[in-house]
Every structure is written in C-alpha cells, then in structure tokens.
Amino acid sequence: MAALVAYGIDPDRAQPPEGPVATVRRRLDGRYPIDPFGADPQLQDLAGPLLELAVRVRVAHAERLPRSGAALLVCNRGLGLAEPAVLTVAARRECGRRLRVVGVPDLPLLGDLLHKLGGVGAYPGDLAALLRAGHLAAVPLGPTWLRRGVGTPPLGLLVAALGYPVLPVAVVPGGPLGLPLRPWRAIVGEPLEIAAPGGAVRAGDPLGGAELAEAARDGVRRLLAEPA
Amino acid sequence: MRVLVTGMGGELGTRVTQLLEERSEVREIVGVDFVPPRRRLRRSEFRRIDPRDRERLVAFVTEVAPTAVAHLGVYEPHSRMSPREAVERTEACTVGALGAAARTGQLERIALRSGVEVYGRTRGLPAVPDEGADLAPGSAFGRSCLEVEALAAGLGRRHGARVAALRMAPVVGAHVPSPLGRLLRLPVVPVPAFADPAFSLLHLEDASLSLVEALCVGYDGPLNVVGPGAATPWQAVRLGGRVPLPVAGPAWRGACRLAELAGAPVPAHVLELMRRGRTADGSRISDELGLHDLRATQEVCAELYEWGTVTALRAVQEVA
Numbered sequence: 001m002a003a004l005v006a007y008g009i010d011p012d013r014a015q016p017p018e019g020p021v022a023t024v025r026r027r028l029d030g031r032y033p034i035d036p037f038g039a040d041p042q043l044q045d046l047a048g049p050l051l052e053l054a055v056r057v058r059v060a061h062a063e064r065l066p067r068s069g070a071a072l073l074v075c076n077r078g079l080g081l082a083e084p085a086v087l088t089v090a091a092r093r094e095c096g097r098r099l100r101v102v103g104v105p106d107l108p109l110l111g112d113l114l115h116k117l118g119g120v121g122a123y124p125g126d127l128a129a130l131l132r133a134g135h136l137a138a139v140p141l142g143p144t145w146l147r148r149g150v151g152t153p154p155l156g157l158l159v160a161a162l163g164y165p166v167l168p169v170a171v172v173p174g175g176p177l178g179l180p181l182r183p184w185r186a187i188v189g190e191p192l193e194i195a196a197p198g199g200a201v202r203a204g205d206p207l208g209g210a211e212l213a214e215a216a217r218d219g220v221r222r223l224l225a226e227p228a
Numbered sequence: 229m230r231v232l233v234t235g236m237g238g239e240l241g242t243r244v245t246q247l248l249e250e251r252s253e254v255r256e257i258v259g260v261d262f263v264p265p266r267r268r269l270r271r272s273e274f275r276r277i278d279p280r281d282r283e284r285l286v287a288f289v290t291e292v293a294p295t296a297v298a299h300l301g302v303y304e305p306h307s308r309m310s311p312r313e314a315v316e317r318t319e320a321c322t323v324g325a326l327g328a329a330a331r332t333g334q335l336e337r338i339a340l341r342s343g344v345e346v347y348g349r350t351r352g353l354p355a356v357p358d359e360g361a362d363l364a365p366g367s368a369f370g371r372s373c374l375e376v377e378a379l380a381a382g383l384g385r386r387h388g389a390r391v392a393a394l395r396m397a398p399v400v401g402a403h404v405p406s407p408l409g410r411l412l413r414l415p416v417v418p419v420p421a422f423a424d425p426a427f428s429l430l431h432l433e434d435a436s437l438s439l440v441e442a443l444c445v446g447y448d449g450p451l452n453v454v455g456p457g458a459a460t461p462w463q464a465v466r467l468g469g470r471v472p473l474p475v476a477g478p479a480w481r482g483a484c485r486l487a488e489l490a491g492a493p494v495p496a497h498v499l500e501l502m503r504r505g506r507t508a509d510g511s512r513i514s515d516e517l518g519l520h521d522l523r524a525t526q527e528v529c530a531e532l533y534e535w536g537t538v539t540a541l542r543a544v545q546e547v548a
C-alpha cells in the first residue's frame with residue numbers, strides 16, 4: 001500500500017513548512033492530508049523545526065537509517081517522554097522522514113494531539129498496518145527509572161514487525177541525570193538479523209517475535225555500552 | 229451463475245446490478261427490495277417485496293433457486309428508514325432470503341455488504357483494525373452487520389457456500405442516501421470540540437465494484453473495503469465550506485436533536501464516527517480482488533459537496 005500524496009504533501013517525507021498565509025489558507029479550506037492513523041503532515045511540518053530548536057541531537061551512524069520503505073527503530077527510554085522526541089528530530093534531520101512513534105496513550109486531548117503529530121497507539125494491529133503502509137516507526141522498550149540499562153521489549157509489537165528491517169537505537173542524554181547540558185546522542189545500530197530454526201521467519205510467529213525481542217534488547221544494550 | 233440481489237432498490241443495489249449485467253458469466257439476475265431500483269436495468273428481473281413479508285420473500289427466493297446471492301439488504305439506520313425498521317428489515321431479509329436460498333441446495337456463494345462499524349471504537353481497540361481484529365461493535369448498525377456476517381458464515385459452513393463479507397467504510401456521495409452525508413452537508417455541522425479523529429469513506433463505485441468482484445471470484449471470508457487516506461470532521465466541514473460548531477460532552481445530545489430538526493438525524497454509528505473516528509486497514513483488497521486505486525477518502529468527501537444546492541424555479545403562469 002503506497003502512501004497517498006494529497007494536496008502536494010507527502011505523508012512520509014518531511015517538507016519545509018509553507019509561508020504563514022498559505023498555511024492559514026490551507027487550514028481554513030480544509031485542503032490538507034490526514035492519514036488513517038490520524039497524523040496531520042502539515043502540522044508535523046510546522047512542529048518539526050520547533051522541535052529541532054528545542055531538542056539538540058547528535059546522531060552516530062546516521063547512514064544506517066533507511067531512506068525509504070518500512071522499518072522499525074527500537075530504542076531505550078527513561079520514562080519515555082524525551083526519547084521519542086529525540087528520535088523524531090534525528091529521523092527528520094538525517095533522512096528527511098516523518099517518524100511514527102508507537103505507544104501514544106488513548107487519552108482525550110493529549111492523545112489526540114500526539115496522534116496528529118504522528119503518534120500511534122500501542123496495538124500490534126496498528127503497527128502492522130503502519131509498516132504495511134511503508135512508514136518509519138519507532139517502538140520504545142519498557143521504561144527504566146533513571147535510565148539504567150534497557151527495559152523489557154514489547155513482545156506483541158515485535159511479533160507484528162517480523163519481516164521488516166528492525167534497527168536498535170540507543171538514546172543517551174547529554175548531561176548527567178538526564179539534564180540537557182550537551183546535545184542528546186542517538187546511536188543507530190545495524191539492522192537485526194534473526195536466524196529461525198526452520199529457515200525464514202514467518203510474520204506473526206511468536207517464537208520469531210521472542211527472538212527478535214531478545215536481539216533488539218541485546219542490540220540496544222551493546223550500543224549503550226559503546227564509548228562516546 | 230444465477231444471482232439474487234437483495235436490496236436491489238438501493239443506490240448500491242442498483243449499481244451492483246448494473247455491473248453484474250455487464251458480466252458474461254452472470255446468466256440471470258433477479259432482485260428484491262421494498263422500493264424499485266433507482267436506475268434503468270436491462271436484463272434483470274425485479275420483484276417488489278418488503279423483507280418483513282417473510283412468506284412472499286421465501287416463496288420468491290425458493291422459486292428462483294439462486295446459485296449466488298449479492299446480499300445488499302443490510303439497511304443503515306436513518307438512511308432511508310428509522311433505526312428500528314432498519315434492524316428489523318435487515319434481520320428479516322438476511323434470515324428470509326439467505327435461508328431460503330441455502331435450503332434450495334443450489335447456493336454456492338454469497339457476497340454481503342457489511343461495514344467497518346463491526347470493529348467498534350471503544351477505547352482500548354486498535355485505530356486501524358485489519359480483518360483479524362477483535363469485533364466489538366458499539367452501535368446498532370455495527371451489531372446488525374455483525375449478526376448478518378455471523379448468520380451468513382453459519383449458512384456457508386453448513387451448506388458449503390463461500391461467503392465474502394465486505395466490511396465497507398461509510399459510502400457517501402452527492403446522491404447516496406446516507407445519514408453521515410446529510411449531516412456533513414448541513415450549513416452548520418457539529419464537530420467534536422476537543423478532538424479531531426480520522427475517518428475513512430468509500431466511493432459508491434468502488435463499493436459496487438468490490439462486491440461484484442468478490443462475488444465473481446468467489447472470495448471467502450471478511451475483507452475491509454476502505455478508501456485510502458482519511459479525513460477529520462473539522463477538515464471535512466471546511467472542505468465543504470460549512471461552518472463547524474464545536475460540541476463537547478452532554479451538548480452532543482442537543483446538537484443531534486437540532487441536526488434532526490434540520491433534516492439530518494444522527495444515528496449512534498454516525499455519532500461514534502464523529503466523536504471517535506472510524507478507519508480500517510484496507511490494504512488486502514488489491515491482492516485479493518485485484519482492485520487498485522480506490523478513490524481516496526478526501527476525493528469522496530469533496531465529491532459529496534459538489535452537488536449544487538437546489539434552486540427553486542418560479543412557477544410559469546401561462547399555459548401553451
């Protein structure tokens with residue numbers, strides 16, 4: 001399922017925001033695309049540069065981020081508020097793509113706003129549909145207080161991602177205790193290879209999903225251990 | 229193939245019949261409904277029977293003994309009748325027509341109109357469900373569709389017939405009777421004040437094509453049919469140049485009442501769509517039925533508003 005380009009705005013490739021007059025006119029006329037997951041690419045383009053100003057990021061091995069096609073990034077997180085923003089900035093700046101962060105809470109107002117900015121609920125079915133549509137998605141591992149080590153991988157979501165490239169990403173705060181004294185660091189790993197006992201891994205295979213989860217956790221842990 | 233089209237009098241039923249008439253493998257087409265077809269049909273036979281008249285319906289279907297049924301007698305509440313009548317007619321039509329067709333022993337395949345309303349939109353359910361997702365309808369129309377699917381699937385299993393359940397996004401168009409279409413075409417449209425959920429629509433032509441294709445290839449199982457992309461209430465209202473009226477919480481009850489007074493009653497499934505959105509993953513249709521490039525949701529939405537407003541003609545006094 002190819003992404004639908006409507007009104008000249010690509011749902012996958014980030015674009016520079018239009019002038020204020022054109023933007024307001026589009027909003028008033030309703031001539032902007034919406035994707036089935038609720039994302040509003042025009043709002044994403046408006047929010048992207050602001051986020052880049054607010055969150056400073058250095059990306060290591062940016063060349064490993066896929067330039068096109070469906071892929072999943074698996075990253076560590078503390079409570080999970082800053083890391084998705086860091087990855088969104090990294091994906092936007094390094095490969096010009098809109099990152100779809102999985103795990104948006106289904107809450108009134110906040111949930112709706114995050115959905116508009118490209119977030120998706122943590123449902124395996126939604127992640128599968130997202131990847132089928134060719135998007136770049138990110139799934140955080142379980143929360144870790146004080147960012148010590150890596151959290152539990154979300155097994156159900158990783159089962160849904162079988163068959164697509166999965167890259168581990170370590171997100172490291174700039175200063176001690178997570179203070180933004182220096183830019184955040186995002187270290188992108190090699191795509192994970194999982195060997196199935198009987199040949200290729202089939203989509204929806206729980207055992208393959210468990211192996212992928214383990215490989216993702218190890219991948220992120222190794223990246224975190226890399227010296228700066 | 230001898231095809232019975234239930235609900236032939238509807239917009240969808242009439243278009244499906246026209247498309248079936250073009251197919252060489254369809255030898256004979258007969259249809260029933262409580263209103264006559266809306267367009268000219270060339271080689272189909274139509275019998276006007278209210279589905280609630282069970283005896284006549286069963287006698288007619290038994291006499292026809294169809295090998296395939298295009299089951300479009302699934303009536304949407306407030307589309308052309310009250311919600312209570314819609315549920316009654318849908319149930320009567322499904323039990324009567326499908327049951328009688330199955331008992332003749334000739335039935336090989338069924339293609340039925342269901343809706344993405346079967347997935348429901350309560351919190352804790354995926355936003356873009358695929359065909360394997362849990363079914364938890366939250367409205368009368370959703371439950372009605374689910375019942376039809378279950379009845380047909382049961383008949384299919386017992387009589388060895390293939391049953392294609394096409395879960396369609398809301399079908400709207402300038403001339404399609406639809407409660408959602410009427411609501412969006414009001415001059416002032418109630419929209420959720422603190423949310424703007426995405427919903428998908430389906431063009432009448434794509435809905436008809438998918439049904440005919442599913443029937444002709446003998447597809448078995450459920451299949452989502454959804455226009456690509458999505459729209460939101462705020463956006464749809466502005467696309468049509470209408471005025472959005474933000475509504476929240478208990479004020480929806482009053483807004484629905486006002487909309488009803490203005491000629492656009494709002495059934496539960498349309499209210500659910502406006503407040504919680506409604507989409508589904510329709511990526512399988514190109515592989516399963518070979519249908520590509522369905523019309524996008526926003527195209528369907530724009531087309532909904534293209535029908536010009538009615539201009540009153542002045543009465544001419546002179547008589548020739």
